Amino acid sequence: MEGMTGALVALGGDRAAHDTYMQLAGSGLRVPAPALSSALSESTTLKAVLLLYVQTLYIQTSYTALVNARSKLDERLARWLLMCHDRVRTDRLAITHEFISVMLGVRRPGVTVAIQELEGRGLIRATRGEIVIRDRDGLFQLADGTYSEPEREYERLLGKTD
Known part of the structure; x- marks a missing residue:
């Protein structure tokens, strides 16, 4: 399991509070809230894992x-790219500057400048609608401690996602 939405249902609510969309191409399953609630009441194992x-x-x-409150844009972008890279397990991310700006909560021109900076350092290669990770270790260094703490907790609590 990589993740889920509808955490409020796992906590006992009757519906998700927000809409969900996928950031990158991939696959997912949709389970109606009543069916998930029923499954959680029948399986203590499922409930424990989802909690x-x-x-x-x-x-x-x-x-x-x-x-987001404390880090510079290039550090935040490096962290976000590492997180995406973890999930798609390929060096090619089909993603636009506009979408990254939404995810990072900044204006699109700022993302363009940050992408150019990362590209100038040889960390990524950017083309229209795609970013290729060229130097993951370099992105990790640039992220300057902003990446890995939640990832370690995920692994500690749920195991590796491979």
């Missing part, structure tokens, strides 16, 4: 808020 996931989501969300 551990909710804990990791809380950690990631709070850490993201901290990073």
Whole structure:
């Protein structure tokens, strides 16, 4: 399991509070809230795993808020690219500057400048609608401590995602 939405249902609510969309191409499953609630009431194992996931989501969300408040844009972009790279397991990310600006909560021109900076350092290669990771270790260094704490917690609580 990589993740889920509808954490409020796992916590006992009757519906998700937000819409969900996928950031990058991939696959997913959709389970109606009543069916998930029923499955959770029937399986203590499922409930335990989903509650551990909710804990990791809380950690990631709070850490993201901290990073967004304290880190420079290039560091935040490096962290976000590392997180995407973890999930798609390919060096090619089909992503636009506009979408990255939404995800990082900044104006698109700022993203363009930050991408150019990362590209100038040889960390990525950017073309229209695609970013290729060229130097993951370099991105990690640039992220300057903003990446890995939530990832370690995820692994500690739920195991590796491979």
